[in-house]
Amino acid sequence: MTDSIALAEASIDRLLQRGTDRDQTGADLLSAGMFDVLLAEEQAFETAAALVKVAARHATDLPLSGPMMARWLADRAGLTGVPEVAGFALPGNPPTGWLERSDGRLVTAGYLQGVPDGPNGLVAVLPLDGAPWVVFIAKASGLGEAHDLAGQRHRSIVLDGLTIADGGAAPLPITASTPLVVAAFLTAAQLLGAMETCLTLSTRYAGERRQFGRPIAQFQAVQHLCARIAVGVATVRVAVTHAARALDRGGGVLEVAIAKSKASEIAEEIAAVAHQIHGAIGFTNEYPLGVFTRRLLSWRDEYGDETFWNGIVGTAAIRWSTQTWSHLVDAGPGTDDDLRAVLDNADLVP
Amino acid sequence: MFEHVHTSDPRELRSLRGEIRAFLAEELARGAFKPAPNSWMIHDREFSKRCAAAGFVGMILPTAFGGRGRTIVERHVVFEELLAAGAPVAAHWIADRQSAPQILRHGSEELKQRVLPRIAAGDCTFAIGMSEPDVGSDLASVKTRAEASDGGWRLYGTKLWTSNAQRADYMVALCRTGAPEPNRHSNLTQFLVDLRRPGVSVRPIQNINGDEDFCEVHFDGYHVPDSEVLGKPGDGWALVMRELVAERSGPDRFLSTYPVLARALAGSHPVPLRAAAEIGRLVVNLGALQAMSLSVATAAQSGHSPEIEAIIVKDAGTTFEQELPAVVRKALGIRPGRSTGDDLRDLLGTALLYAPSFSLRGGTREIIRGIIARAVISQ
Numbered sequence: 001m002t003d004s005i006a007l008a009e010a011s012i013d014r015l016l017q018r019g020t021d022r023d024q025t026g027a028d029l030l031s032a033g034m035f036d037v038l039l040a041e042e043q044a045f046e047t048a049a050a051l052v053k054v055a056a057r058h059a060t061d062l063p064l065s066g067p068m069m070a071r072w073l074a075d076r077a078g079l080t081g082v083p084e085v086a087g088f089a090l091p092g093n094p095p096t097g098w099l100e101r102s103d104g105r106l107v108t109a110g111y112l113q114g115v116p117d118g119p120n121g122l123v124a125v126l127p128l129d130g131a132p133w134v135v136f137i138a139k140a141s142g143l144g145e146a147h148d149l150a151g152q153r154h155r156s157i158v159l160d161g162l163t164i165a166d167g168g169a170a171p172l173p174i175t176a177s178t179p180l181v182v183a184a185f186l187t188a189a190q191l192l193g194a195m196e197t198c199l200t201l202s203t204r205y206a207g208e209r210r211q212f213g214r215p216i217a218q219f220q221a222v223q224h225l226c227a228r229i230a231v232g233v234a235t236v237r238v239a240v241t242h243a244a245r246a247l248d249r250g251g252g253v254l255e256v257a258i259a260k261s262k263a264s265e266i267a268e269e270i271a272a273v274a275h276q277i278h279g280a281i282g283f284t285n286e287y288p289l290g291v292f293t294r295r296l297l298s299w300r301d302e303y304g305d306e307t308f309w310n311g312i313v314g315t316a317a318i319r320w321s322t323q324t325w326s327h328l329v330d331a332g333p334g335t336d337d338d339l340r341a342v343l344d345n346a347d348l349v350p
Numbered sequence: 351m352f353e354h355v356h357t358s359d360p361r362e363l364r365s366l367r368g369e370i371r372a373f374l375a376e377e378l379a380r381g382a383f384k385p386a387p388n389s390w391m392i393h394d395r396e397f398s399k400r401c402a403a404a405g406f407v408g409m410i411l412p413t414a415f416g417g418r419g420r421t422i423v424e425r426h427v428v429f430e431e432l433l434a435a436g437a438p439v440a441a442h443w444i445a446d447r448q449s450a451p452q453i454l455r456h457g458s459e460e461l462k463q464r465v466l467p468r469i470a471a472g473d474c475t476f477a478i479g480m481s482e483p484d485v486g487s488d489l490a491s492v493k494t495r496a497e498a499s500d501g502g503w504r505l506y507g508t509k510l511w512t513s514n515a516q517r518a519d520y521m522v523a524l525c526r527t528g529a530p531e532p533n534r535h536s537n538l539t540q541f542l543v544d545l546r547r548p549g550v551s552v553r554p555i556q557n558i559n560g561d562e563d564f565c566e567v568h569f570d571g572y573h574v575p576d577s578e579v580l581g582k583p584g585d586g587w588a589l590v591m592r593e594l595v596a597e598r599s600g601p602d603r604f605l606s607t608y609p610v611l612a613r614a615l616a617g618s619h620p621v622p623l624r625a626a627a628e629i630g631r632l633v634v635n636l637g638a639l640q641a642m643s644l645s646v647a648t649a650a651q652s653g654h655s656p657e658i659e660a661i662i663v664k665d666a667g668t669t670f671e672q673e674l675p676a677v678v679r680k681a682l683g684i685r686p687g688r689s690t691g692d693d694l695r696d697l698l699g700t701a702l703l704y705a706p707s708f709s710l711r712g713g714t715r716e717i718i719r720g721i722i723a724r725a726v727i728s729q
């Protein structure tokens with residue numbers, strides 16, 4: 001880890017530790033440029049991952065990865081009139097929402113599902129005549145509302161007949177599957193942060209809680225539970241770092257597929273094992289563990305669960321046949337192209 | 351524990367991978383070997399010699415001893431490619447992986463001159479003499495003893511499960527050279543044993559696959575000259591711990607059954623569409639482990655000693671290589687067998703029968719998890 005990333009981690013850590021007032025903390029994140037990191041020339045993805053990971057360690061309910069995505073796509077597409085902190089949404093595949101031309105203006109149609117709640121409008125990627133565009137949707141009416149397992153409010157948004165302001169839409173200037181890949185990557189980094197806190201809480205609790213006259217950490221069965229969490233965290237840590245550095249080198253589809261698949265799969269194991277270590281206290285809302293395990297069980301399904309990403313890699317591997325090993329370890333541009341081709345045709349409900 | 355993840359840029363390793371793949375393709379083309387699971391237990395000295403002649407053995411040994419002066423990461427990449435191809439590397443594997451570095455660090459000058467060039471030439475097989483009939487996980491309780499005698503030591507006792515001892519030239523044996531005081535790790539010593547000299551006898555033992563991979567080795571007063579003691583007498587425990595780090599994190603801890611997956615993807619039995627995600631999960635796990643293991647090698651190359659990281663790779667890696675044949679069997683719906691004439695069914699059969707050993711050899715899963723737990727709980 002380079003110094004600049006360590007510094008970024010330390011500064012968001014300080015902000016979130018200090019923050020008691022939610023609005024003030026949000027403003028602090030904004031003025032510290034935390035939503036802009038994906039625009040950086042170098043180490044953009046590794047820095048972004050570090051920030052969302054640390055935020056997830058604190059279980060903050062301030063949105064970070066969504067606004068990062070919104071800033072990044074709006075900037076790359078050259079949109080104007082987008083607020084500094086906006087939400088972000090993808091329409092799934094096949095898309096449930098799209099853009100149309102009407103009387104020389106662009107209007108949206110269809111709907112978006114599972115959009116995180118936010119006050120400032122939404123940057124979305126919607127197709128216009130089959131080509132992906134970045135669109136800013138300033139105001140839209142929510143239809144129904146649901147909560148995910150982490151307690152985050154989601155809405156379905158009706159897009160029919162919303163007129164897009166001048167400068168509010170432009171063709172996506174990067175490969176069509178990239179927004180999904182990057183969103184999945186940031187979600188994996190969030191999962192990592194929550195997992196790290198589960199490890200810290202579990203090992204600390206095992207050292208403190210006494211039964212039969214000694215800390216439960218002295219029981220081998222409990223030690224092995226702690227080891228399983230540690231192995232899981234280590235696996236996701238390496239996978240997320242690899243994905244970050246591969247993205248920063250201009251590749252990264254394979255590495256993100258691996259990171260998101262492993263993070264989603266391991267989320268379930270770590271949640272279960274951490275609860276087992278904690279006994280009944282961990283099952284209450286008076287103890288912090290549940291805040292993290294509920295996030296694990298919710299985030300793992302965002303932007304493709306483990307079955308989705310395994311299917312992408314498996315479909316490509318069947319085509320790669322005897323070349324699978326070299327695709328995996330050489331990770332060349334051809335590898336990512338093949339994965340993108342599979343991704344473009346894969347069904348995904350957001 | 352992987353707080354700082356070291357990564358190597360795959361682009362910088364491509365040309366070396368190209369070289370070793372070209373060597374392997376040539377060997378395959380002339381029928382020198384058939385890809386097999388667990389191939390680091392398959393002994394073929396002629397293959398090892400050709401491998402060495404091509405520059406792929408003794409890579410990190412100094413050139414003065416016939417080595418190639420390459421980096422730890424370069425050697426790691428070659429290990430990966432050899433095992434992914436299922437090549438028969440047992441004749442040089444143990445020597446190259448752990449015995450040569452051990453001799454380089456702790457051997458006498460005379461010993462280095464005599465043995466290291468032979469290892470680098472792929473013409474010297476080593477065996478690991480740790481376990482005994484009553485000594486498994488509790489390695490500090492070794493009972494094989496060495497008694498000081500005429501300019502050296504005499505060994506008495508029995509080593510067990512010694513892989514490839516019947517085909518090996520040498521063994522590094524851990525023996526008790528004094529009372530277990532002040533603690534049980536005191537007074538242990540590592541000795542080089544020439545398995546062709548008198549005073550030592552070897553009996554091969556058949557495993558459940560019908561192969562004779564490991565042996566019982568009996569010492570009846572075998573004489574070790576002082577020049578063949580490794581390190582200082584009594585320091586054996588520290589030496590053996592260092593050796594185990596090298597033994598635990600390499601590609602041999604996650605690639606043992608990869609040739610089964612390679613064969614399954616080669617298309618003789620079509621992968622049903624519904625099984626794509628199951629097969630994909632294996633490929634994803636392979637990628638995750640390859641990254642972890644390479645990260646440990648990269649950290650070691652930068653001068654760190656990533657001991658817990660190495661052990662974590664062994665735990666996750668052996669779980670993966672164990673479940674691989676089971677997943678392939680279910681996903682493709684095929685029946686494993688032996689000499690069925692169908693390559694995939696035969697490879698699966700061998701892999702399934704070898705799988706139980708992966709979480710035993712090199713330290714059992716229970717012991718490994720205990721070490722990981724102590725590291726994270728005390729943090």
Ligand SMILES: Cc1cc2nc3c(=O)[nH]c(=O)nc-3n(C[C@H](O)[C@H](O)[C@H](O)COP(=O)(O)OP(=O)(O)OC[C@H]3O[C@@H](n4cnc5c(N)ncnc54)[C@H](O)[C@@H]3O)c2cc1C
Pocket residue numbers: 220477478479480481482485486487488510511512513514564707710711712713714715716717
């Ligand atoms: C294929 C193969 C090749 C091998 N090659 C070599 C070799 O070349 N050289 C060599 O020296 N050895 C070799 N071994 C031996 C190997 O290192 C031992 O099998 C291993 O250390 C375990 O010892 P054991 O078999 O005596 O089992 P034991 O130690 O008796 O263990 C039996 C069971 O009890 C469990 N157990 C033991 N102690 C504890 C504890 N403290 N807490 C919890 N559970 C415990 C174990 O996990 C295991 O499940 C090989 C083994 C195999 C299978």
